[in-house]
Amino acid sequence: MTTAPLDDQRRLLDVQALDTRAAQIAHRKRQLPALIRLAELDVRLADVDTSRVASRTALNDIRRELTKADSDVEQVRSRVARDQARLDSGTGTAKDLQAITSELTALGRRQAELEDVELDVMERLEAHQTALAELDAAAAVIVAQKAEAEAERDAEYAVLDAELATLEADRAVNAANLDEGLIKLYDKLRGQLGGLGAAALRGRRCEGCRLELNPSYVQSIRKAEPDQVVLCEECGRILVRLPEPAARV
Incomplete structure (x- = not known):
């Protein structure tokens, strides 16, 4: 059966209060608005980056299509x-010159068709370049917003870490001279x-x-030796007996 001076047991509540405050600060660090914004910005940036890869x-x-069209x-x-x-030189027979003229006509039509294809590819290239530039600009905005959120997070971390450091120092002072077995039991139960x-x-x-405890169990606690460490029958935590309130006259 664990025993510890009753005064140590009561001082244990001060340690618990400090540990609770430290846990609350740790919880606040995990729930900072800046962290939520950062998570949202990470998702947005990932989406934009996916679109940028597809656009590139x-x-x-x-560009390869345009190179072929140009060629x-x-x-x-x-x-x-x-x-x-050859036509301008006038060399060749009349039949040859007529064939060249016919070929030039056909080549003219073919050139017009290919230039239309080339123009269409150039227009599509320009549209995709504009879209990529817009995606790059959107990514830059998100990156800037992330930098602001990270700076806010770090500033809030600094404040909370300073509070934690103070609590840890106070905790060390409060726990320094407490019964070793009591502290070990407390830390074990706190973890569980x-x-x-x-x-x-x-x-x-x-x-x-x-919870309200069974009256007979409470009575047995009241009758226990002052240095006996008792546990709650419901939750298993160390129960610290406080001084009984003075009876009213």
């Missing part, structure tokens, strides 16, 4: 230039019971689980 891929495809147009233009030079290892007994009520 499409741009590369269109096709250039080939026809070169052929037109050669035929026109959601951070609350000790609670006051007020009347028949355990302040840990907030």
Whole structure:
């Protein structure tokens, strides 16, 4: 059976209060509005980055398409230039010159078709470049917003960490001279019971689980030796007996 001076047991409530405040600050650190914004911004940035990758891929495809279209147009233009030079030179038979003229007509139509294709590809390329520029701008805005949220988070962390450091120092002072076995039991129970290892007994009520205890159990606690460490029969936490309120006259 664990025993510890009653005064140590009562001082344990001060340690518990400090640990509870520290746990509340740790919870606040996990629930900062800046963290929520950062998570939202990360999702938005991931979506934009996915779109940017798709847009760059499409741009590369269109650039290759434009290179082919340019090459096709250039080939026809070169052929037109050669035929026109032959026609302008007047060399060859009338039949040859007539054939060249017919070919130039056909090449003219082909060149017009290919130039329309080239123009369409250029317009699509410009549209995709504009879309990518807009995505890049959107990403830059999100990155800037993330930097602001991170700065806010870090500033809030600094304040909360300073509070935690003060609580930890106070906790060390309060726990320094307490019974070693009592502290070990308390820390064990605190780890098992959601951070609350000790609670006051007020009347028949355990302040840990907030339940009214069996009267006979409470009576046995009241009769126990002052240095006996007792546990709540409902939640298993250390029950700290406080001085009985003075009877009214």
